[in-house]
Amino acid sequence: MxxxxxxxxxxxxxxxxxxxxxxxxxxxxTKVMWGKTELKLGQIGKVTILTDTTLVKLEGDGSLSTVRAMKKGEEYRVYSYKNNHGGLYGLGGGSFVQKNTKVKYETPSKSKLALLNxxxxxxxxxxxxxxxxxxxxxxxxxxxxxxxxxxxxxxxxxxxxxxxxxxxxxxxxxxxxxxxxxxxxxxxxxxxxxxxxxxxxxxxxxxxxxxxxxxxxxxxxxxxxxxx
Missing domain, CATH: 2.40.128.120 (Quinohemoprotein amine dehydrogenase alpha subunit, domain 2)
Structure with a gap:
């Protein structure tokens, strides 16, 4: 033992x-595709935009500022998650999308992760x-x-x-x-x-x-x- x-x-x-x-x-x-995006090491999930929304940045004072528009049907890799403002999915580069009904969050299956390795x-x-x-x-x-x-x-x-x-x-x-x-x-x-x-x-x-x-x-x- x-x-x-x-x-x-x-x-x-x-x-x-x-x-x-x-x-x-x-x-x-070998590239591992997951929907429209390529699965990457360090990625914890992805979000699919269900309704037009905005990409935001978390400022030093805790407020959110708009970076650009995000269109319905787009998919983005998620690398982190913060509890601020009801939940923020980190998309890399200091940018986030808010957790709400406008987005769908998913995690990769074990079979996808196995292919990635x-x-x-x-x-x-x-x-x-x-x-x-x-x-x-x-x-x-x-x-x-x-x-x-x-x-x-x-x-x-x-x-x-x-x-x-x-x-x-x-x-x-x-x-x-x-x-x-x-x-x-x-x-x-x-x-x-x-x-x-x-x-x-x-x-x-x-x-x-x-x-x-x-x-x-x-x-x-x-x-x-x-x-x-």
Whole structure:
């Protein structure tokens, strides 16, 4: 139980650390359309204008000033919300639209958010890269099955003495946040002196990065890229 809690906490901390990276790589991901607008990272919802209204700015003294007209049928991304003046949806750039019957507010579905996070850690995908542990740099290939992952490791050009090995892992993946943990299962091909490790990290676009764990001890880092 403690080990499970530790992994959850570690994933939360790691997610905070990679949030900036996710924002920087968003432009490289496939566009996700939501109605008339493109869904963006950091967006909490959208408003659809039901009746002509006005875009406003919240002044320093708390009053509202008009920026421009907003026409029926237009859609806008919402990035924040304030309770002032009965409710203000923040559209970015210091501009707001008031919460009333003239606008309709919606939040994105989990399926839309999952698409926004880029390619999923889906069955049939293959990921390749390297990890570091006691033996030094090691090649790793992750082949995703329906309920398990096949973890295969071996030598690299810089570290040719690493033997080949392979074992089964079980995984938990949150396609919305990108958090992904892999837990050791059973050996398929075990070299002498080697042990299985767990993996905890985050998927962002075509990359899965994080750390290797032996119980609650961090044994190394890894980075793999989706190749299939």
């Amino acid at each position: 403690f080990n499970k809690i530790f992994k959850i906490i570690f994933l939360f901390v790691l997610a905070l650390g990679v949030s900036t990276y996710n924002a920087e790589t968003a432009d490289a991901a 880029g390619p999923a850690f889906n069955s049939g995908s293959v990921w390749e890269g390297t990890y570091t542990a006691n033996q030094g740099e090691t090649k790793v290939t992750l082949t995703v099955k329906e309920e398990t992952v096949e973890f295969a490791f071996g030598p690299t050009l810089g570290n040719p003495t690493v033997p080949e090995g392979k074992f089964v892992m079980f995984y938990e993946y949150d396609s919305v946040t990108g958090a992904l943990s892999l837990e050791q299962g059973k050996w398929i091909q075990k070299p002498n002196g080697y042990r299985m490790l767990d993996m905890v990290g985050s998927v962002s676009g075509d990359y899965y990065t994080g750390v290797l764990l032996d119980g609650n001890s961090v044994e190394g880092k890894f980075s793999v890229k989706k190749i299939k």
